[in-house]
Amino acid sequence: MNGMIPLDLRLLRGTLLAALQEDVGPGDITTRSTVPLDALGMAKIVAKQPLIVAGIPVVAEIMHLVDPALQFARPVVDGAAVETGTVLGEITGRARSLLVAERTILNLLQRMSGIATLTGRYVEQVQGTKARIVDTRKTVPGLRVLDKYAVACGGGMNHRVGLFDGVLIKNNHLAFQSSPAHAIRAARRQLGHLVKIEIEVHYLDELLDVIEAGADVVLLDNFTPELTRQAVDIAGGRVPLESSGGITLENVRAYADAGVDYISIGALTHSVPAVDIHMRIAPWTER
Amino acid sequence: MNGMIPLDLRLLRGTLLAALQEDVGPGDITTRSTVPLDALGMAKIVAKQPLIVAGIPVVAEIMHLVDPALQFARPVVDGAAVETGTVLGEITGRARSLLVAERTILNLLQRMSGIATLTGRYVEQVQGTKARIVDTRKTVPGLRVLDKYAVACGGGMNHRVGLFDGVLIKNNHLAFQSSPAHAIRAARRQLGHLVKIEIEVHYLDELLDVIEAGADVVLLDNFTPELTRQAVDIAGGRVPLESSGGITLENVRAYADAGVDYISIGALTHSVPAVDIHMRIAPWTER
Amino acid sequence: MNGMIPLDLRLLRGTLLAALQEDVGPGDITTRSTVPLDALGMAKIVAKQPLIVAGIPVVAEIMHLVDPALQFARPVVDGAAVETGTVLGEITGRARSLLVAERTILNLLQRMSGIATLTGRYVEQVQGTKARIVDTRKTVPGLRVLDKYAVACGGGMNHRVGLFDGVLIKNNHLAFQSSPAHAIRAARRQLGHLVKIEIEVHYLDELLDVIEAGADVVLLDNFTPELTRQAVDIAGGRVPLESSGGITLENVRAYADAGVDYISIGALTHSVPAVDIHMRIAPWTER
Amino acid sequence: MNGMIPLDLRLLRGTLLAALQEDVGPGDITTRSTVPLDALGMAKIVAKQPLIVAGIPVVAEIMHLVDPALQFARPVVDGAAVETGTVLGEITGRARSLLVAERTILNLLQRMSGIATLTGRYVEQVQGTKARIVDTRKTVPGLRVLDKYAVACGGGMNHRVGLFDGVLIKNNHLAFQSSPAHAIRAARRQLGHLVKIEIEVHYLDELLDVIEAGADVVLLDNFTPELTRQAVDIAGGRVPLESSGGITLENVRAYADAGVDYISIGALTHSVPAVDIHMRIAPWTER
């Protein structure tokens, strides 16, 4: 998996600061009234279930925003699969800073690791086939980049980031074109030479048409595994095929076995179960 | 449930615009190359499962940000429980504007209605008891206000919004105080006269202490229903009690029957299954 | 008084940078044309009258924003009462940076210390009574947090920060309710369990009603000291009372002697006389 | 006095929205729980003391930000001197919107009219002389433009807005130059042809030097009225003179009589007593 450079984190800084501000507002009145200003503490972040880690650099950036003097030891890296009880990080410094940052850190780490862990389970299901698990644009508003990064941590592949870096012609576009083939040709005329065109089909008999019209990738929307197998035969390797719609942990293998190249799954990011991660804070003395 | 005034929506505008910008970036190249600039369309938003609606004013605000000329008919209001097939909204205007807004609208509406629907199921479980379902701060960074609004749409009650509008003393704070009672008294001395103090206890024998030290609300963390019942007896109505930790749709009734006043559930917002809502767009002619 | 953690200052950074930008705009043309780029200087900040200090960490943050290489020695802490001639800070570094920061620093330090000093005088007046001096929302737009922080430096207590962290039902709300008691009950039904309700009364005979309807705090608006004393008798300790309206340094003691718990004073922040603080800058050589 | 065009108000919008956000945060819980969502109201803004009005367009802009559907009747214009009881504005529309906007409106209107009223008293004092009352950069951070606009409403003249639009060489700059005359010449060499140079002098014998070195304006810092008179004689009309430092309503006339051209007064903006303005809100029915 690819790491983030400092600029990638800097460009996230506004998002992370807004997350802190949303939680802290004009001040953490509990901490302010129960923890001495000069108390030092150590926070231990611990996995309470098996999971794939995603978000460690994000935790570091949040700590830095809250208090640049905090020290963060990171025993694991993003993408690691860890067991229950694994320590994911130890942060030392001003106790008030630790307490103020706690919830924002956990909210992000639990979601991102939740996405990575779920992705990992799908990836495992298709092991040994050529199919790759890919994400969608069904992410939480404001967290697109982090959601997609977490998918990559879990072993998934990223589809286009947004409407600007890839073409995917869907039914809602086709409603304004006389035919799928016509839509592909209209798009090709207007698009730059680094742009690929993917198009969604709903019936087997549309497949040949769009291949002949020059589609670069074809998305099979809501096909059964059986129909998918027929589509793979028809396509005959001329274009990559992507399955999408109604795919679950239970049936994903059937799609992969049918021979498609990509399987995209909205649930990776739109219905994420947060994983269980705790943060325990205790007094600490600088040695 | 309480509606939002124009200012509430205006204060969300930055968040919504950022959500659009994240998806659209320098431009929707699919729409631009397949849908004529002057084409008109109608988008129908339809529930594909039974659900409780949350987010209609947010949809309206997104439409307005994308294109102030769009017209939005709203047959339902937030908080309504609707059946599969119910039309949640009809938007007419420039087809390109509809297509560009589609994903951002669905991502928010599916999440918010998902939260409301899940909350509604919990609320139903405790019907007839005095227990109220409340949310937590385990929301998605950047969407705290919308997540909590959706909980209210589903019939839940909102706990404090953030660290600034309520005191909740937890274990991580108590680590820096000699005793829970001492923590309560320290906090009371420093806090304004409109601030209530809630404190978390883990054992039955801590309960009397914190009541005597003047806690306004006590949170029973990870108590079994049986222990909860004993706690209710001990408290004897002197302070409201809140149950939290490990509560599911299966066991929530047992907690309610035990006699607590509030039951808070992180999963309402940290592990939301998006509900199924579609948006179909078709050509349309102004009459 | 409670200090600020690094995050509190970071959340103020936008405000402070805007203050600098407002003054400096595209550049300080006087300094640029009269002070050499490499000249070093020392700025001495000196109290020219007795005052209570508030704003030293804010000065440090401004210096940091202007030039991270500046060194700031801080002989005093916020909340200290100092005599004329006391040195409040010594800053050394690039002379141009000192000159550019001067006015922004003074404008904030003079206002904040002005608030603290004025608050201190009120606090002194009520010494020996149980009454606490509290602030209001009558602050300068954009400086709410700093204004309230300064009140705390002067020994005052902070009322709610804004409309979001406490309920205060006033005449303008009651115009839309059939009675004060009804208003309290309507509010209670809809508010979370950490929210207290304060309500404003204008006549003695409203007092019992609102106490019985469950008000948590009652504000006596524009009562004379004599009527205040009667209100204290009527309340009989069942709820805390707050005096407000027309209270001055001259009559504040009479209110405190009448037995109220809180006295809120808008003038602490809406009519602040800036205290006299100078900043002298001289050439300096690094040793 | 010069009005503001729409762009001037638009450029203030960020400031005004931040002011609202600071007060309203995640929501006005009092209004939300005591005033029905669909209630209509009328707010009357009334002067409770004689004053000079400043800020009416700002009130309009705030209303617009809170709720574009509010209607605002404006019986008076900025700069008008009004008596106690004068209605400054009537706003009708959604009651919740009126209540949410109330404090932000009053905080600004009371401060701005306070500045205008105070300025007006100074201007009155110097009536019949050629002296003009001017402001300084001692404004509240974030409100420079509004503070200076209010001074103009009161009949004062605006000095430079910030460090970028005028040169004023002070002691703190002179510390890095061999002499005032040298400083003026150094500045002249580097500054554009539309820039005037003002310089501060502290002693009579510096005056001739700086005039000969080409100062465009000379500021007499902390001169007595008697010394000011001598300075006027020495200057002999070759440059305009500005008095500054220690000038009050009591002694301002003496400075004006001494013959200076400008008298600058920091207190106009750094020690503003808010004027008394009320806002009463009542139910209202659209006719």
Add this chain to the structure above:
Amino acid sequence: MNGMIPLDLRLLRGTLLAALQEDVGPGDITTRSTVPLDALGMAKIVAKQPLIVAGIPVVAEIMHLVDPALQFARPVVDGAAVETGTVLGEITGRARSLLVAERTILNLLQRMSGIATLTGRYVEQVQGTKARIVDTRKTVPGLRVLDKYAVACGGGMNHRVGLFDGVLIKNNHLAFQSSPAHAIRAARRQLGHLVKIEIEVHYLDELLDVIEAGADVVLLDNFTPELTRQAVDIAGGRVPLESSGGITLENVRAYADAGVDYISIGALTHSVPAVDIHMRIAPWTER
């Protein structure tokens, strides 16, 4: 050429408002002191040379930001080639608003139309060949989207918008890979299925290698027309070829005649001669 939808303009609003703020700052003192607040005017925007128009919707958006009451008649559309003397727009309304907006409008319109006009000259040169003129990332920081839009107005095709929506492997990347072919394969493994890979070659003998390694497009960097012709022969239509480097209006035809598919020209946006457009403002009376 493709138009902009309202959202595209909205996403530019921050940029345009910053441009206005940069010019207007705390206020246009010339207009304020020489043009009455209630004066009405008409501004005529006139081409003073033959040019291709680009930026009319941007002008409209600027006007709207300055003063929503301005009326803008637009006789021409973007992409039109017009003669000297053509009226590009007539704006009527408050004279002060027109004057304040003038320079920002002209600065953008002259630059954008300058880009379109220059692009048009290149496009004309290659008429009749299959070569398309494309832009680069050598745009002015902050104006990428507008610069590229203007290229499209002039008949050019847009290359990737930024580093995020297309892969172009250059020498500076190859320094970290053992061979171009290796780089292509490394990239392919990690990139999504909608991403094309373009790679830069400097010598004829690299061409076959990168084609065989699977490059989607090959950029011939600093090839002479003669070498370009040989490259076209070698490629034999297997991949599109792009010429880049040292291409001018004088030699562009030779490259097109050599048979390449795309010719990219940095000067289209990095060395733009502004075209001559005037804006004359005169008093005007509403009929």
Add this chain to the structure above:
Amino acid sequence: MNGMIPLDLRLLRGTLLAALQEDVGPGDITTRSTVPLDALGMAKIVAKQPLIVAGIPVVAEIMHLVDPALQFARPVVDGAAVETGTVLGEITGRARSLLVAERTILNLLQRMSGIATLTGRYVEQVQGTKARIVDTRKTVPGLRVLDKYAVACGGGMNHRVGLFDGVLIKNNHLAFQSSPAHAIRAARRQLGHLVKIEIEVHYLDELLDVIEAGADVVLLDNFTPELTRQAVDIAGGRVPLESSGGITLENVRAYADAGVDYISIGALTHSVPAVDIHMRIAPWTER
């Protein structure tokens, strides 16, 4: 030439970060897929033509924004005239950071040095005369301060920065005044005492009028050199004169010889040819 203090650069940070964000968006996919995360590199910035350098501190700030760990050696300073082949900077650190920053750095450095170099050629032409070359407000939106800074690096003088820091009455203003003299007097009445008034004249016979009405500077718009000479005679040194309109490298000397004080040239910033500067990146090992 005058340097920038840290605050000047900080105030530019938003602009520079936006420039990076515009180019990098959600990530540099080429670098991410072809350059190892831990690879180190050295970037050499080299002049490929004789030029005057402008922008070195801006490069440093961009590097810092991208990756605070990058090391930047700066062999030259802004304002230096350098030969082809001169190394303008060497940056070492993470290779990915260098590649991501490359284009943003070059786009700004090539433009700014382009402005400085062009300005230098004009300055050279008028050597030995008293005329100074000055810039205009015809800058690229968003880069006003950098464009003007670059003019100063090239030896030019800066005219007013924007509409707020100097008065220049043009034809478009005069359309709303009965006469130029009247306009000057109207302006004088309303403007502060540090504001100079420049006015544009188009005919010789307007010149005396505006001088007598008290203009501080007169701009001769579109005068021939011959008419300029007559204007210089008429003015007789009573006010400085500025030539503007249609001035090129070819005829600028004639204007200077005619005896004017300032010559303003829009092309310095509105039609800048970028200078040729390369950045070569190679692997590097920390010693």
